Amino acid sequence: MRFRIPVVAVCLALAIMAGAQAKQSGGGSAESQLRAQEEAWLKAFQAHDLNKALGFLAPGAVAMAPNAPPAKTQKELHDGYAPLAAPGAKINFKADYVAVSGDLGVSSGPYQLTMMDNGKKVEDKGKYVTVWKKQGDGSWKVVRDIFNSDMPAPGSK
Amino acid sequence: MRFRIPVVAVCLALAIMAGAQAKQSGGGSAESQLRAQEEAWLKAFQAHDLNKALGFLAPGAVAMAPNAPPAKTQKELHDGYAPLAAPGAKINFKADYVAVSGDLGVSSGPYQLTMMDNGKKVEDKGKYVTVWKKQGDGSWKVVRDIFNSDMPAPGSK
Numbered sequence: 001m002r003f004r005i006p007v008v009a010v011c012l013a014l015a016i017m018a019g020a021q022a023k024q025s026g027g028g029s030a031e032s033q034l035r036a037q038e039e040a041w042l043k044a045f046q047a048h049d050l051n052k053a054l055g056f057l058a059p060g061a062v063a064m065a066p067n068a069p070p071a072k073t074q075k076e077l078h079d080g081y082a083p084l085a086a087p088g089a090k091i092n093f094k095a096d097y098v099a100v101s102g103d104l105g106v107s108s109g110p111y112q113l114t115m116m117d118n119g120k121k122v123e124d125k126g127k128y129v130t131v132w133k134k135q136g137d138g139s140w141k142v143v144r145d146i147f148n149s150d151m152p153a154p155g156s157k
Numbered sequence: 158m159r160f161r162i163p164v165v166a167v168c169l170a171l172a173i174m175a176g177a178q179a180k181q182s183g184g185g186s187a188e189s190q191l192r193a194q195e196e197a198w199l200k201a202f203q204a205h206d207l208n209k210a211l212g213f214l215a216p217g218a219v220a221m222a223p224n225a226p227p228a229k230t231q232k233e234l235h236d237g238y239a240p241l242a243a244p245g246a247k248i249n250f251k252a253d254y255v256a257v258s259g260d261l262g263v264s265s266g267p268y269q270l271t272m273m274d275n276g277k278k279v280e281d282k283g284k285y286v287t288v289w290k291k292q293g294d295g296s297w298k299v300v301r302d303i304f305n306s307d308m309p310a311p312g313s314k
Contacts, residue, residue, distance in 0.1 A: 067306055108301050
């Protein structure tokens with residue numbers, strides 16, 4: 001009987017730690033990791049490094065740009081993100097909302113984008129939601145990405 | 158010493174259950190709950206019950222419609238969702254992607270929408286991402302909602 005209470009105490013501590021660990025993955029540190037990963041993704045676009053930017057996509061990722069069906073295949077994703085990393089393009093985005101729970105993360109905020117369209121500058125600004133999934137190696141990757149413009153639709157009154 | 162092993166076994170079982178419980182909240186049952194809540198939200202729009210539909214929004218929710226700044230205030234959210242519940246409007250959406258971890262959920266899929274614009278039918282289809290947060294009472298509510306159209310931009314070639 002001499003060992004009974006200490007063993008219970010140790011086991012209780014283990015149980016509490018298991019719970020805390022599960023919670024902690026939704027805490028401040030995971031959000032910082034997600035913010036850092038999003039910033040690294042932005043830097044890849046800003047460096048016009050399309051292949052690096054595409055490397056942030058998880059298998060099965062779907063990108064949802066306005067006025068086009070969802071991009072799902074490698075080619076669709078490549079072609080969909082290419083304008084954001086093209087020479088002359090300038091992009092910026094920063095989450096004003098980040099939520100993380102376990103292996104699921106969400107970031108959302110405003111973006112600003114300048115693209116070249118037949119040598120003409122096109123300025124756009126809008127908002128986005130990106131859904132992230134923590135991968136087996138602990139890195140955060142994009143599973144869904146959607147955005148739309150704040151600007152009036154072309155041709156609207 | 159006679160009780161030592163049983164106590165360890167019970168404590169181990171408790172620790173494993175604590176871990177399983179933490180995982181389970183991201184499992185199949187939570188996803189079904191989220192799908193059911195999304196369907197209830199859709200039904201509120203389909204019943205043209207705007208107030209009921211607005212009741213699915215969490216405090217601080219932001220709705221992100223195309224070609225407009227994010228809707229954040231009660232009035233902006235009301236005015237933003239009103240066309241979806243208006244007389245004559247027909248809306249349908251169903252997630253082809255649902256992810257849940259703890260109190261964070263995401264649903265995404267295609268939508269179809271028919272709206273009346275000055276007595277003229279406007280047909281639209283596109284895709285959406287909705288971010289859900291489990292509330293204190295256990296219900297899922299919308300914290301971020303964004304969509305865009307699959308159709309070519311008006312005036313585009």
